[in-house]
Amino acid sequence: MKAHSRSNGPAHETSLLIRVGLLAVGLALITSWSGSGAAQPAHPKFVVTAFDLGVVEQVRANEQNLATELTAQGWCTAQPKPKTATGWSDVPAGAEPDQWVSIVTVGFGSRAEAYAFQFSGPNRTARLLAHVPHRKHFVNGGERWFSPFTNLLDAFRIGHATAKKANPLPTLQLEVVLSNPKGAGTGGADEALTVPPEKVFPPVQVIATAAACAGGWAPTTQKADIRARVEVRVLDQACGFRVTFVRDGKETVFTRDRVPWEEYHDQLAMLLSLPITRPSVVDFVRPSPEKVELLAIESNRIICLVDDELTALDTATGAEAWRLRIPQGKTGPKRVERYATLHAAGKLRLFRTSTSLAEIAVADGAISPLAPTPATAFDVGNNGATAVVQGAKLSLVARGKEVWTTTEPEPIVAGPRLESDRVLIGTGSGELVALSSADKRELWRVSLGKRLWGPITPVGTLRLVFSAEVETLFAVDPKDGAVKWRFAAGDALVRSPFEYDGSVVVVTKANRIVRLDPSTGKVLNEVRWPTWVIAAELLTVGGKSRLAVGDVAGRLTLIDTDLKRTWESSLGARVTGRPVIAVTPPVWKTRSKPAKGGPDDLLDSIATDAAGTKPFLLTTDGAGFLYKLSTEGIK
Secondary structure (H helix, E strand, O other): OOOOOOOOOHHHHHHHHHHHHHHHHHHHHHHHHHOOOOOOOOOOEEEEEEEEOOOOOOOOOOHHHHHHHHHHOOOOEEEEOOOOOOOOOOOOOOOOOOOEEEEEEEEEOOEEEEEEEEEEOOOOEEEEEEEEEEEEEEEOOEEEEOOOHHHHHHHHHHHHHHHOOOOOOOEEEEEEEEOOOOOOOOOOOOOOOOOOHHHHHHHHHHHHHHHHHHOOOEEEOOOOOOEEEEEEEEEOOEEEEEEEEEEOOEEEEEEEEEEEHHHHHHHHHHHHHHHHHOOOEEEEEOOOOOOEEEEEEEOOEEEEEEOOEEEEEEOOOOOEEEEOOOOEOOOOOEOOOEEEEEEEOOEEEEEEEOOOEEEEOOOOOOEEEEEOOOOOEEEEOOOOEEEEEEOOEEEEEEOOEEEEEEEOOOOEEEEEEEOOOEEEEEEOOOEEEEEEOOOOOEEEEEEOOOOEEEEEEEEOOEEEEEEOOOOEEEEEOOOOOOEEEEEEOOOOEOOOOEEEOOEEEEEEOOOEEEEEOOOOOOEEEEEEOOOOEEEEEEEEEOOEEEEEEEEOOOEEEEEOOOOOEEEEEEOOOOEEEEEEEEEEOOOOOOOOOOOOOOOOOOOOOOOOOOOOOEEEEEEEEOOOOEEEEEOOOOO
């Protein structure tokens, strides 16, 4: 029996609110009386010192203001400690290490960082209790700095409360050294630099310490079992980094060329986190600090979306080979453009639809028009014909000219699927329709579940189409539309079904991965994923087919035909895009090494060459990083 409730009107609701309010006050009074005799915990006390090591003008910290603002939060008391001869990492004389807070701002370009450090423990290890990116924003026709310190102190309160409960971090002996030639930037080898290395290096030391904390370490300058040496090569508005880890006598080296000023923290945090939180990551690039989504790999091109623009990266260098820039609107945002990938005859094909439909050359990004109209959906045949959908209209286009067009009573929301003699489409009313590609004559029409949706997928002699209304997958004979089997998915699909080792794989947004018999639709086996699945792709690793699953928790997992896990890597950030296999050098380098002694010379100690190429597993995350993962441990 279903229960029902009914309100007696505004008077009843007001009376109820009054009673609830009186009850809350009474409980508060009882709590106050019962605790009046108990000792209240003492507020922690802090001493605050502020340091600014930026190379740009920015909003600077003031000890007195910070101490006053921190005390005003009510959970602690703070007093300023003016700077004497001590540095940003040296506990001032007379201050207890657990009570001293070092507020440090460092800045480059249009971005700075604000940090709250503490230095305590037996090895004077650093703890990063708060970090707030400090950005320059465009306001009223110009760029301005805004104070980050309110947010920093809020984060410090949370960091202090959780630091005692957190598991101890492994200690890292951190050494940061400058690798520029003597006199660089002042008439030496790097005289073209606008900022001398001696001025850039101190803030980079601060960022490296904070990045080590963010990477999962407790850094110290004292001796420790694990060591990291960060060599810094200052360029003009960029740096090169070489990080050498020594652990149990084994040395591991990571390098980064020409990291721009504004990305020092993010890229150093990534470099310093690799051995502990991302041990399978061999190398990485960052095409953009914003959104990056991996789409496909073809020959020597990695195809991805960078800031929603179709971009190709060179597999040898990780550098941008070409990008299709989206025109900026005169009065509004960028024009909306959509991209699609299609694997046909063993090769990747790229397509763009905006004001028209066009194909993009993988090698150089050259544009070839296909249809003079935009497309909400399309399919390309092997004979040069293209089926284009615009709302309820279906057109067949060949060599850029319309062959025929027809209109359905309802919007076309599934397909089109262009075959040798027919075009398959699905409508919002749930009808699956086959039309002759020669003359648009209707061959058959069947009614399935309402709101057919997405691609129409070929599996053997059958075609699969999904109904979003009844959340069911239908297997249809394309000759007459007869339904051969159906599968109740129970939710929307993460992607269209695909064939895998003689079966059909279905991945739902309810985190259900299922293998079906392609001839009967019978469930062969299935697994429930522990978190949201972002991507599921079929890969060939070491000559074996594997299903690669990326999820919202930042895990990339390979599973076998029985859907059991054979390999997993935790990246610590949300996985985006499709995982792919690519043959690349072990280390990505953005450019070939310049002549020795030039202003961009990274020195042998920074830019090391790694010979040979091998297959790597590529994936992207929500922070804009493209990872290269080793496949050596995959069975």
